[in-house]
Amino acid sequence: MSRLAATFEALANSGRKALIPFITAGDPHPDFTVGMMHAMVEAGVDVIELGVPFSDPVADGPVIQRASERALAHKMSLRRTLDIASEFRKTNQQTPVVVMGYLNPIEAMTYEGFANAAQRADIDGVLTVDLPPEEAKEFSDSLKAREIDPIFLLAPNSSDERIKKMDEIGSGYLYYVSLKGVTGAGHLNSVDVENKLQEIRKNTRLPVAIGFGVKDAETAKTIGNIGDGVVIGSALISKIEAHLDEPELAKNEIVELLTTMRLALDSLSAS
Amino acid sequence: MTEKYNMPDERGHFGPYGGIFVAETLIPPVQELDAAYQRYMNDPEFIAEMDADLQHYVGRPSPLYHAERWSNELGGAQIYLKREDLNHTGSHKINNTIGQALLAKRMGKTRIIAETGAGQHGVATATIAARLGLECVVYMGSVDVARQSLNVYRMKLLGATVVAVESGSKTLKDALNEALRDWVTNVDNTFYIIGTVAGPHPYPAMVRDFQAIIGREARQQCLDQTGRLPDALVACVGGGSNAIGLFHPFIDDASVKMYGVEAAGDGIETGRHSAPLSAGRPGVLHGNRTYLMSDDDGEIIETHSISAGLDYPGVGPEHAWLKDTGRAEYPNITDNEALEGFHALTLMEGIIPALESSHAMAYTMKLAPTMRKDQIIIVNLSGRGDKDMQTMARREGIEL
Numbered sequence: 001m002s003r004l005a006a007t008f009e010a011l012a013n014s015g016r017k018a019l020i021p022f023i024t025a026g027d028p029h030p031d032f033t034v035g036m037m038h039a040m041v042e043a044g045v046d047v048i049e050l051g052v053p054f055s056d057p058v059a060d061g062p063v064i065q066r067a068s069e070r071a072l073a074h075k076m077s078l079r080r081t082l083d084i085a086s087e088f089r090k091t092n093q094q095t096p097v098v099v100m101g102y103l104n105p106i107e108a109m110t111y112e113g114f115a116n117a118a119q120r121a122d123i124d125g126v127l128t129v130d131l132p133p134e135e136a137k138e139f140s141d142s143l144k145a146r147e148i149d150p151i152f153l154l155a156p157n158s159s160d161e162r163i164k165k166m167d168e169i170g171s172g173y174l175y176y177v178s179l180k181g182v183t184g185a186g187h188l189n190s191v192d193v194e195n196k197l198q199e200i201r202k203n204t205r206l207p208v209a210i211g212f213g214v215k216d217a218e219t220a221k222t223i224g225n226i227g228d229g230v231v232i233g234s235a236l237i238s239k240i241e242a243h244l245d246e247p248e249l250a251k252n253e254i255v256e257l258l259t260t261m262r263l264a265l266d267s268l269s270a271s
Numbered sequence: 272m273t274e275k276y277n278m279p280d281e282r283g284h285f286g287p288y289g290g291i292f293v294a295e296t297l298i299p300p301v302q303e304l305d306a307a308y309q310r311y312m313n314d315p316e317f318i319a320e321m322d323a324d325l326q327h328y329v330g331r332p333s334p335l336y337h338a339e340r341w342s343n344e345l346g347g348a349q350i351y352l353k354r355e356d357l358n359h360t361g362s363h364k365i366n367n368t369i370g371q372a373l374l375a376k377r378m379g380k381t382r383i384i385a386e387t388g389a390g391q392h393g394v395a396t397a398t399i400a401a402r403l404g405l406e407c408v409v410y411m412g413s414v415d416v417a418r419q420s421l422n423v424y425r426m427k428l429l430g431a432t433v434v435a436v437e438s439g440s441k442t443l444k445d446a447l448n449e450a451l452r453d454w455v456t457n458v459d460n461t462f463y464i465i466g467t468v469a470g471p472h473p474y475p476a477m478v479r480d481f482q483a484i485i486g487r488e489a490r491q492q493c494l495d496q497t498g499r500l501p502d503a504l505v506a507c508v509g510g511g512s513n514a515i516g517l518f519h520p521f522i523d524d525a526s527v528k529m530y531g532v533e534a535a536g537d538g539i540e541t542g543r544h545s546a547p548l549s550a551g552r553p554g555v556l557h558g559n560r561t562y563l564m565s566d567d568d569g570e571i572i573e574t575h576s577i578s579a580g581l582d583y584p585g586v587g588p589e590h591a592w593l594k595d596t597g598r599a600e601y602p603n604i605t606d607n608e609a610l611e612g613f614h615a616l617t618l619m620e621g622i623i624p625a626l627e628s629s630h631a632m633a634y635t636m637k638l639a640p641t642m643r644k645d646q647i648i649i650v651n652l653s654g655r656g657d658k659d660m661q662t663m664a665r666r667e668g669i670e671l
Contacts, residue, residue, distance in 0.1 A: 055439060055571040056556060058451045059294040065438055077568035103292060103555045108569030130292045130555065134282060155296035157458065162298065180296050181456040 283472020390422025
């Protein structure tokens with residue numbers, strides 16, 4: 001069983017929800033990321049999504065766009081993102097790491113070349129924003145052959161037929177984009193999310209993590225009540241951006257926010 | 272070649288190129304668009320409405336003009352100019368915006384968005400949006416806003432909102448990024464009019480089909496005026512819509528050579544250029560797989576060209592395919608050579624070309640002398656140069 005499958009199974013067995021932070025590798029500096037990952041684990045997160053900076057992040061809002069630009073200014077790349085994951089893995093063998101980014105850096109390495117490097121870095125999942133299932137067969141196969149989970153996005157306008165397609169080709173979990181828009185966008189509507197999740201559940205048994213628009217403990221609790229996991233990205237990166245000269249301060253604030261979210265999510269299983 | 276050219280396949284592939292590479296939220300609108308496009312391209316009523324607009328509003332057919340003096344001066348092939356510069360709004364871009372806007376209307380979309388580089392596509396979109404009474408937002412890199420301020424003013428006069436994009440290299444690719452972000456946020460009421468043969472399927476095929484009127488007319492006009500087909504076609508290539516529009520109706524005519532001219536900027540060897548087919552590599556950007564200007568890490572490299580309309584790191588996937596199969600050739604022309612082409616056409620024929628089209632003129636100056644006097648080149652004069660007066664004057668140290 002993959003590390004991701006085991007993690008979600010253990011969570012389900014204990015009635016808990018996954019807390020999944022997203023940070024951009026190398027933001028604000030390459031030396032920052034590994035320490036931040038360990039600190040997030042201590043704050044109680046279950047899975048880490050590590051963003052690969054890309055020059056043209058079309059699915060991202062301004063906060064993650066700027067994180068990409070800061071990381072790229074330090075020559076961060078997909079290869080170096082995998083190096084960071086490797087470094088993290090040296091002292092943490094439990095927490096699944098999902099690499100999330102755009103297809104072109106993977107194409108530049110070739111699918112096989114990337115899959116081999118991801119396996120060496122002991123990566124657990126890969127989420128490629130601009131690779132829909134119709135174009136993903138070859139890539140998914142090369143990941144699955146190495147026991148890496150290909151993770152796919154679902155959107156509010158995804159049809160039943162498409163949800164089934166993701167269920168077939170994806171593994172680990174499905175990432176439900178809770179609103180039509182880019183990362184870090186406005187307010188999500190929990191009734192809409194709840195209705196859509198019912199549709200999704202009918203078509204897949206994979207765990208569903210929900211992201212886009214989760215900002216604080218309150219939204220995490222609302223969303224955690226609906227899905228199997230909660231993804232938080234832009235709200236964390238905003239803390240990094242607020243303290244570019246004092247990354248330790250940013251780290252403390254991120255840990256603080258994740259701790260309150262952890263408590264909020266765990267209050268769901270207690271009630 | 273006995274088999275007729277029939278690209279792309281039903282999922283938008285030109286060999287290994289093209290396809291649909293977008294985030295999940297954009298899949299349903301892209302599929303909806305494909306269905307509407309398939310339906311209306313075979314709907315006589317839609318075609319009749321579009322043809323009427325192209326005739327009475329745009330002013331088609333555009334002339335095919337024998338540039339006799341210039342041909343004699345160069346001493347080789349006879350040069351014929353396809354006068355897309357005479358279209359309403361001053362370039363070929365309106366052929367496509369009319370088609371897509373009529374499609375938007377049929378699909379019940381009330382809001383139009385577009386990206387623009389030189390501003391020609393933005394103006395053409397704002398124009399048709401004004402005529403159809405649709406809300407229009409145009410994304411334009413802030414660098415381009417500065418160097419094409421005349422077109423920005425035109426778009427505003429036409430009632431469009433122009434958003435200056437400050438991210439990345441602040442040029443055409445970033446305008447496209449921002450337009451895609453708008454589309455994913457407003458998919459329900461918004462139609463994205465892409466200005467070139469890039470983007471996810473069906474855009475490369477659809478924009479080509481709307482632009483192919485250039486080649487269909489040119490082919491018939493050439494037969495009418497000279498009794499034969501041309502020997503060569505020349506057009507500039509940024510994204511490549513004017514080139515594919517001219518080329519496509521000739522693809523099965525094996526005797527007709529095709530030259531798509533990329534922008535070499537300061538020179539290919541300097542790395543400061545916009546020539547992915549000449550010096551790029553295959554990759555995925557803006558919804559399709561094609562040749563790109565990208566580094567070893569797969570990050571997109573900043574491009575350079577004197578012409579804002581060619582300043583783009585990708586190229587339409589069909590051009591990538593035509594290059595690989597050898598059906599078309601893709602030479603390149605530097606900024607300085609393009610300026611020579613600009614001045615030559617202006618002085619020899621009294622026609623001021625756009626800086627984009629000047630790249631095609633400059634290549635024609637190299638090609639024509641290598642050909643016989645009884646041979647024929649059709650060059651796509653894709654736009655007029657009015658918009659470039661400020662850029663030209665600045666370059667020559669003149670204050671307007």
